[in-house]
Amino acid sequence: MVEFDGVVKRFGATTVLDGLSFTAAPGEFVSLIGPSGSGKTTILRLLMTLERVSGGVISVGGEPLSHMRRGDRLVPADDEHLAAARRRIGMVFQQFNLFPNMSVLRNITEAPVHVLGLSPAEAEDRARELLRLVGLGDRCDEHPTRLSGGQQQRVAIARALAMRPDVLLLDEVTSALDPELVAGVLDLLGELARTTGITFLCVTHEMGFARQVSDRVLMFDAGRVVEEGPPEQLFSDPREERTREFLHAVLDRN
Template sequence: MPDPVPPDPTTSRGSHAMTTTSNGTPAIEFRDVVKRFGDNVVLDKLNFSVAKGDRVTLIGPSGSGKTTILRLLMTLEEANGGLILIDGDPYTHEYKGDRWVEIPEKRRRVVRNRVGMVFQQFNLFPNMSVLENIIEAPVHVLGLSKKDAVERAEQLLEQVGMSDKRDARCTQLSGGQQQRVAIARALAMDPEILLLDEVTSALDPEIVADVLGVLREIARTTDITMLLVTHEMQFAREVSNRVLMFDHGQIVEEADPETMFTNPSHERTQEFLKAVLG
């Protein structure tokens, strides 16, 4: 059960000061968010925000809390305290007075539908064709007509270079092809925010470039907000507006990509990048 202690809306506490945004309400906002697994505190009063349209990459060693942030945003995990807001709306819980109360399911779904995610493992339905995988949620969750959903799916398949695999079973595809279908499936829900969790980690090195190319094009041609966890430092450098270095559930450094990768100021960041970049 989450801690019944509301965050302080007027001060910045915990691991990092709130990032102010120049274009109004942040797309994503964490206020004093706590996440524990048993006695292990993964996030300790974490504060950060992502502005609308920003591309923010989280870097850091395994176990530092990066993927936990994405899982909280996908409601695959529940915070033990603090607030998570999407476009200013409480996501799963809110405080009424000094009480922590759960958001009604109908209201939660409305906010949840603004967020899409592409996972390390593709999580496609193996018994469905490529097209069926992409139209399933738009038809049954968003209520689109099948005709409209198919039209949108075909546009997305063209965008990710998979038009010729429209009717193939996902089990017939390579890993890189499946990941491109997974990206199209996430975009088919027309999310305002796209979460990317190590989307190339399960792929053979020779096909990583194809998937990263698709994501670069999405970043270049859309205004979708992106929050990425990746060990592909060159990709992070090319796509991101901001890079956050995590260690032990805290942001130890924040900078633009050029500064982060050429002149990091924190010793922990320097150590990590030296190990990752050689």
């Protein structure tokens, strides 16, 4: 569902991703771990088309995202192509990014109506269904400022799902939450991973969550994949010294 083929990303003279290649299969939950500055969030920003690649090709669902076909050639994607490709991808951010002046229901229905072209009634039915799914069926008319951080993050997850994405990106989705709210959000994401068939790419420092939910874990350092594998193998018996160092530091801190 997602393929990075020799992807390079530079910011000026700094190379953040250096010939990165990896794939994520349909319905697979892939966690991206590694130290700050290793390039994990840049991967999500490239998939959201918030940044453009410096080299290589990104594909989603077998179709190029960073490029488009022109005859038998691939050329850099124009804005129209990027906008169409972006509809297949949802993202849940660290800071929720909800509209405080809109009700919870309207936060979820705005994009499906204006981007997907759903009727207001269809979008509302879908939003109510998703709010029930995330345990907030009785909060449709509330405004985000009247919800806890954990509840706001659940609304943000429902909003992303309302766009019916093939791929859902999660960027440290519990980092802004109080510790007692983290478990509920992680339990919800685990349930969604088991039941929706969506491909998840999750940047996280929650090693227990990555171990429990992931189908595969990728360890990043200096813009490249140092090691990848099933979570039980990578966490219990990592092959690479850099992975062992990182896990030792993170697990000792927790």
